[in-house]
Amino acid sequence: MLDEVAGHHDPFAEVNETVSRACEIVGLPDDVRQIFCSTYREISVQIPLRRGDGSITVLRGYRVQHNGARGPYKGGIRYHPEASISEVRAMASLMTWKCAIVNLPYGGAKGGVMVDPKTLNESELEQLTRRFTLAISYVLGVNRDIPAPDVNTNAQIMAWIMDAYGSRYGHQPGIVTGKPVELGGSLGREAATGRGVVNVVAEAAHDLGIKLEGARVAIQGFGNVGYNAARLIRELGCNVVGISDASGGVLNPKGLDIDSLQAWTAEHGGVAGFTGGETGTNADLLACDCDILIPAALSNAITEENVGDVKARMVVEAANHPLSSEADDALVDMGVTVVPDILANAGGVTVSYLEWVQNIQQYRWTEDHVNRELASVMKRAWGEVYAYSQDHKLPLRDAAMCLSVARVARAAKLRGYI
Numbered sequence: 001m002l003d004e005v006a007g008h009h010d011p012f013a014e015v016n017e018t019v020s021r022a023c024e025i026v027g028l029p030d031d032v033r034q035i036f037c038s039t040y041r042e043i044s045v046q047i048p049l050r051r052g053d054g055s056i057t058v059l060r061g062y063r064v065q066h067n068g069a070r071g072p073y074k075g076g077i078r079y080h081p082e083a084s085i086s087e088v089r090a091m092a093s094l095m096t097w098k099c100a101i102v103n104l105p106y107g108g109a110k111g112g113v114m115v116d117p118k119t120l121n122e123s124e125l126e127q128l129t130r131r132f133t134l135a136i137s138y139v140l141g142v143n144r145d146i147p148a149p150d151v152n153t154n155a156q157i158m159a160w161i162m163d164a165y166g167s168r169y170g171h172q173p174g175i176v177t178g179k180p181v182e183l184g185g186s187l188g189r190e191a192a193t194g195r196g197v198v199n200v201v202a203e204a205a206h207d208l209g210i211k212l213e214g215a216r217v218a219i220q221g222f223g224n225v226g227y228n229a230a231r232l233i234r235e236l237g238c239n240v241v242g243i244s245d246a247s248g249g250v251l252n253p254k255g256l257d258i259d260s261l262q263a264w265t266a267e268h269g270g271v272a273g274f275t276g277g278e279t280g281t282n283a284d285l286l287a288c289d290c291d292i293l294i295p296a297a298l299s300n301a302i303t304e305e306n307v308g309d310v311k312a313r314m315v316v317e318a319a320n321h322p323l324s325s326e327a328d329d330a331l332v333d334m335g336v337t338v339v340p341d342i343l344a345n346a347g348g349v350t351v352s353y354l355e356w357v358q359n360i361q362q363y364r365w366t367e368d369h370v371n372r373e374l375a376s377v378m379k380r381a382w383g384e385v386y387a388y389s390q391d392h393k394l395p396l397r398d399a400a401m402c403l404s405v406a407r408v409a410r411a412a413k414l415r416g417y418i
């Protein structure tokens with residue numbers, strides 16, 4: 001959707017379109033829809049950053065809490081020049097629905113600092129993180145709002161957040177998730193999103209009658225999510241026939257050797273040039289002959305321009321918002337099953353939740369235990385969304401959204417605020 005005044009893309013308005021449609025299908029009144037299409041609390045802070053040369057750069061940071069009916073707010077913090085307030089609101093709203101769909105006792109939030117972290121050195125990055133944490137600390141808390149990593153933030157940054165928060169309020173590891181394992185991070189967190197994607201593929205294939213032994217899979221993106229999905233999907237008997245990243249693509253109808261590709265990428269900085277397959281482009285990857293396509297890189301990777309090239313029977317949204325609304329509608333018309341992001345990539349926040357649970361218990365689970373819990377959460381969520389879509393004859397995205405808004409509305413009603 002276009003923001004008519006500014007003439008540019010408005011991510012929050014786009015999310016609200018889907019939310020409004022779900023509210024209508026579920027039969028929620030307009031006043032409830034209005035609550036869901038706006039945010040509960042937004043804090044905007046100034047972050048003066050003293051640079052190595054003595055000058056000061058003034059940065060802007062946000063924390064947006066969308067809806068807390070089901071529990072404390074939960075969501076990542078991104079460092080990106082385009083982390084605008086509309087983007088952060090949209091992501092906060094999606095976190096509300098994502099947590100509801102996998103039935104975690106959380107509401108949704110998101111934070112961002114408008115900065116290109118590549119322009120900062122390590123000590124400036126640490127200083128920025130500490131200042132931002134203290135500036136928003138009034139709305140954080142183990143039982144109030146728990147940040148996590150997102151675009152351009154990582155376990156080290158989470159460690160600084162924990163330390164900065166702890167210096168003011170006392171040591172509380174459950175204040176942030178995605179921490180290094182040495183500081184209370186969970187085993188299994190690193191691979192959780194990719195693993196959750198694979199858990200969902202296994203369930204979906206079973207219910208949709210897609211044979212996984214020998215099924216051809218193409219994956220866009222070979223970062224944290226794409227790599228782990230590629231590595232783990234082979235355990236289902238699938239053949240990864242194509243992978244692309246920012247450097248280009250590699251295709252091999254007989255199947256790519258993921259371990260060798262990972263070693264190549266570590267050495268050369270991207271998949272391009274890998275000798276275990278044919279060289280291709282990102283467009284070739286999206287259009288290749290495959291049964292399952294997993295966009296795990298960018299938002300809006302598939303639009304009305306290239307959706308017609310897709311040959312897969314199932315598209316699994318590992319990235320956030322990889323399909324434009326037009327592409328999504330077109331795929332549904334083409335009879336392709338689209339597993340929506342709020343379900344498909346919820347493995348990350350699920351293991352963040354398991355990290356928080358371990359921090360509160362002051363007890364560490366084994367990686368196997370974490371992976372089993374994750375698989376059972378993803379299996380149940382898939383089953384509920386699929387059953388709803390069958391019962392109500394809805395695409396999976398609408399089914400997931402309807403279930404989520406109904407759950408959040410029920411919690412709000414029980415609390416007595418709607």
Ligand code: NAD
Nearest residue numbers: 193221222223224225226245246296297318319320345348
């Ligand atoms: P990452 O930075 O580790 O990897 C991103 C990958 O995308 C890289 O391989 C990069 O080369 C590739 N890429 C960048 N530009 C590209 C282009 N133009 N064409 C093709 N590939 C390109 O990121 P990630 O953590 O793997 O996240 C990927 C997506 O999944 C993002 O949308 C993110 O928001 C979403 N996601 C991640 C998590 C998580 O736990 N990491 C959780 C939920 C959702």
